[in-house]
Amino acid sequence: MDKKQANFSAMDVHEMRFKRSFRGYNEDDIDNFIDKVIEDYGTLNREIDRLKNEVDKLKKGYR
Amino acid sequence: MDKKQANFSAMDVHEMRFKRSFRGYNEDDIDNFIDKVIEDYGTLNREIDRLKNEVDKLKKGYR
Numbered sequence: 001m002d003k004k005q006a007n008f009s010a011m012d013v014h015e016m017r018f019k020r021s022f023r024g025y026n027e028d029d030i031d032n033f034i035d036k037v038i039e040d041y042g043t044l045n046r047e048i049d050r051l052k053n054e055v056d057k058l059k060k061g062y063r
Numbered sequence: 064m065d066k067k068q069a070n071f072s073a074m075d076v077h078e079m080r081f082k083r084s085f086r087g088y089n090e091d092d093i094d095n096f097i098d099k100v101i102e103d104y105g106t107l108n109r110e111i112d113r114l115k116n117e118v119d120k121l122k123k124g125y126r
Contacts, residue, residue, distance in 0.1 A: 019089035021086075021089040022085065022086065023085065024086065024093075025093050026083060026084040027084065027088060040104070043067050043070075044107040047111050051114035055114060055118055
């Protein structure tokens with residue numbers, strides 16, 4: 001993995017809760033945004049796993 | 064890339080704006096969260112690029 005690890009996993013984001021405040025950010029806006037971010041954590045991490053497997057196979061000499 | 068493309072890039076998230084509403088999500092909480100998410104988009108995408116380069120090198124026969 002890159003020297004720098006990710007701050008969150010998809011599960012971390014899924015379990016996140018935020019305080020409320022007067023005139024805060026619109027709940028639906030944020031919830032929709034967070035759903036897509038969780039999807040992206042999944043997509044990006046699956047791509048990393050896929051590439052790692054490909055590197056392993058190539059290192060073992062499989063084409 | 065995985066069949067599924069990511070919904071956002073780090074820049075998309077950086078440029079995002081949300082409506083306000085009465086008793087919405089606390090601004091500081093969300094802003095801090097979003098800063099870390101932007102970092103993660105960068106970290107995960109750099110890792111993907113790094114692995115892609117490694118795959119290319121291995122395919123060309125460099126150890």
